[in-house]
Amino acid sequence: MSDPELVERMRAALPAMLADLETLVTCESPSASLAAVARSAEVVARVGTELLGVAPEYVVIDGRTHLRWRLGDGPTRVLVLGHHDTVWPIGSLATHPFSAVDGVLRGPGCFDMKAGLVMAFHAVAALPSTAGVTLLVTGDEELGSPSSRELIEAEARGCAAALVLEASADGGALKLERKGVSNYEVRIHGRAAHAGLEPERGVNASIEAAHQILAISRLGDADLGTSVTPTLLNSGTTRNTVPAAGSFFVDARVRDLVEQDRVDAAMQALTPVLDGASLEVLGGPNRPPLERKASEDLYLRAGEIAAELGISPLSGTSVGGASDGNFTAGIGTPTLDGLGAVGGGAHADHEHVLVAELAPRTALLAALMIDLLAASVPAGAALMDRS
Known part of the structure; x- marks a missing residue:
């Protein structure tokens, strides 16, 4: 599949992406409620299974539900990382209903980070081969990942890259440093x-x-x-x-x-x-901090891929907030964060996603995974050789 075809394929998939996103957003999943997180995990698993053709493993730690798709029989080369818990309490849909009007999608948790999960599912489903990919969706990131930290670090260890589907920074910037x-x-x-x-x-x-x-x-x-x-x-x-x-x-x-x-x-x-x-x-x-040295090579390659795809040039920034990407970088795995939705208002009344950015950013994610999976040298070295 040529690069333009990949972008067009994602644009063609946009109605399905919006439908999947509505399904996830309308299943409320506040971190504080184990029952709500468990219900959300069932919905996320169903959406992911329909797209990937295989059901996830349920990893329940301290009563909290995480999902893991290990695809293919070989070792994991690329870890795709996201979370399905949100900060929004049960009942938030009554005051912040799901909507998609004039190119702006709204709803509790849409930006942080259920849109990122939908992007991950569609990007992985677009790969010519998913062997070597693990998709991990945790249920306690908004609490600081108390039950999932060891799971995240174990899955990331030895990977060529961890790609974190947290929402982008202002203007769609990738998050190259996190405190x-x-x-x-x-x-x-x-x-x-x-x-x-x-x-x-x-x-x-x-x-x-x-x-x-x-x-x-x-x-x-x-x-x-x-x-x-x-x-x-x-x-x-x-x-x-x-x-x-x-x-x-x-x-x-x-x-x-x-x-x-x-x-x-x-x-x-x-x-x-x-x-x-x-x-x-x-x-x-x-x-631990996510330092720029953990992201730089991946960011440079992603920029090259964006140019090849003909989408908007990438930018990067430093942010004070933390994510599970801090853990993957902390054990030495090259990590690129902020690959999720473009929009704004995380945790706030104006939380939103820009619909027009969903398809090109999903194509970028898929193309980056294809590139990483094609590398045959040891983890991390390919990134320096190709930058």
Whole structure:
């Protein structure tokens, strides 16, 4: 199949893609509901099976349903990665119904990232041979992938590439760098006392929290792209009681592992300021950074393929948000992220997908997989040779 034929084939498939996307979007799948994620997995499995001609394996971990299609009998060369859980609670369709009007498709989770799943299914179905492809669809990405991380890393290990169908950045840009994420909870233990009669006998957890929050906020380094942000805060029980306990959460984002290690060491070394107070620091690094060196070769080749297909030139950018691509890059697998839908408004009322971009971007994904699967040299080396 020539390159123009591939693009035209995807354009011809657009009505089917829109129908599949409506099927996925209208099955609500908030990460917080195991039952909803399980129902969504059944729908995703049905759509995928119809296109790929083979049913997936159900991988249930801690009650959460993930789907895996291992295609062909040989080793996996290309991992295609997505998720079917969303941030939208049950009932969101009542206020954000599925629609496709004037070239703009809307609905909860359409951009992040059910359109990416539909693109993945249609792209894989268009391959002359699917041998060597594994398609993994997880059900807990929006929670930080607590149950699927080991599964993702195991599937990615040794692959020539991991292609992540998260939505694109602004203007359709691919995501060449993602910051690493560390999550912490700081728990503070003080001592209660009557706030009016004998406040001096208490150890005020709110004041201790204030000291710790100020210290933690100074761990960030804007020049290095490091942000360390105290977020949700809780302390105290009643208006007239010295707080005996409190807690707050911390979100840290870093560009490289050196900074992630520095912030983690500083968090673990926190000590109380007030006499009689004590601290517990829970958590740590959640996702390693996706550094540009993991994406560069794939991005260059994808740009060449876009030109060969006659579609719009590609662009790339760095983003602060993390994805499962952080995990694949973290174990050394070349990773290209943001290959999914073009649109905007992830997690927001204006979430949307640009319909006109679905076919060409799906053709790009299929052509990139064909190119990677054709490589016969060891994982990763083909990318440098062909860039």
